[in-house]
Amino acid sequence: MxxxxxxxxxxxxxxxxxxxxxxxxxxxxxxxxxxxxxxxxxxxxxxxxxxxxxxxxxxxxxxxxxxxxxxxxxxxxxxxxxxxxxxxxxxxxxxxxxxxxxxxxxxxxxxxxxxxxxxxxxxxxxxxxxxxxxxxxxxxxxxxxxxxxxxxxxxxxxxxxxxxxxxxxxxxxxxxxxSLKYQNKKISNTEIELLRERLPILFIQEEIHLNSDLKLTDVAKQLQTKRHTLSQYLNETMGQNFSDYVNGYRVKSAMEMLRSNDLLTIKGIGNACGFKSNTSFYAAFKKHMAMTPAEFKKSI
Structure with a gap:
């Protein structure tokens, strides 16, 4: 003014x-x-x-x-x-x-x-x-x-x-x-550091995301934490819900297979990476990569 x-x-x-x-x-x-x-x-x-x-x-x-x-x-x-x-x-x-x-x-x-x-x-x-x-x-x-x-x-x-x-x-x-969803609940710094360290190991080394029936409860049990605590950590720290977080790793695995595997079809790669349907595979891939698996394959 x-x-x-x-x-x-x-x-x-x-x-x-x-x-x-x-x-x-x-x-x-x-x-x-x-x-x-x-x-x-x-x-x-x-x-x-x-x-x-x-x-x-x-x-x-x-x-x-x-x-x-x-x-x-x-x-x-x-x-x-x-x-x-x-x-x-x-x-x-x-x-x-x-x-x-x-x-x-x-x-x-x-x-x-x-x-x-x-x-x-x-x-x-x-x-x-x-x-x-x-x-x-x-x-x-x-x-x-x-x-x-x-x-x-x-x-x-x-x-x-x-x-x-x-x-x-x-x-x-x-x-x-x-944030308001969890405004009355707080994760301790110790829990945050443990989840930050151990959660990626389950997905990167053990590749649990390849299991199409993977649930939040299953992951929480492996991490020896509460289901609600893991959900809160993903939302507040990672800015994602459980489905998007898992699909991110599935898409990453699919990208690696699309680059190196010429035997499986695109649908077969989606199934191998944990997606239950071709529709969910295409939707998740486009959400994370702004292109379809077929478009990505052509761009290689």
């Missing part, structure tokens, strides 16, 4: 500009706290957020008193002597890239063929992408126009609103629906 007033109303109150500029120091901390609370809900304690917000708020107040924008407007320029402008850029940049690092697993899932990204992973990536574009727009405005930042913010806001709206229509709840 500040950018719009600055562009179209030259007589905008300096106090309004002062508040708008200093408030920009809160963009980075709030972004980081949101991403951290979304990826690690228990890591942001009741008062821990104050560590990031309170110093910035005090700085905003002191800056407004000692360096009012009306008399010290040049301090906000990204030029020699504009130390407030450079401080804002540095602080915003550090928090932005720390937030990206915090969300790295959600981002990587978007490119994984084994782990399926959840709605929350898509939402986090959308938020980070939007904030990065706004950061880029504001810090390159000397090559364009200051209003570009505001336009980028509006564009990002409307795209995010549309994504949220259509996802809500599809799923009935927010992007945090998978």
């Amino acid at each position: 500040k950018s719009v007033f600055l562009t179209f109303y030259s007589e905008t109150s300096s106090f309004f500009i002062q508040v708008g500029l200093t408030a920009c120091f809160l963009i980075g901390p709030f972004l980081y706290l949101y991403i951290r609370s979304a990826t690690k809900p228990k890591s942001v304690g009741k008062w821990k957020w104050l560590i990031h917000i309170l110093p910035v708020t005090l700085f905003m107040i002191v800056t407004g008193i000692l360096y009012p924008y009306l008399d010290y407007w040049y301090l906000w320029q990204l030029k020699s002597g504009g130390f407030l402008g450079w401080m804002l850029l540095s602080q915003w940049t550090v928090y932005l890239f720390i937030s990206i690092y915090q969300a790295r697993f959600s981002i990587l899932k978007l490119f994984s063929k084994i782990e399926k990204p959840s709605n929350l992973d898509y939402w986090i990536t959308n938020i980070l992408s939007g904030c990065f574009l706004i950061w880029l727009a504001y810090n390159t405005n000397k090559y364009t126009s200051y209003i570009v930042g505001a336009l980028t913010f509006s564009f990002t806001f409307y795209v995010s609103l549309m994504v949220w709206f259509f996802k809500r229509r599809q799923h009935g709840l927010s992007f945090l629906s998978s």
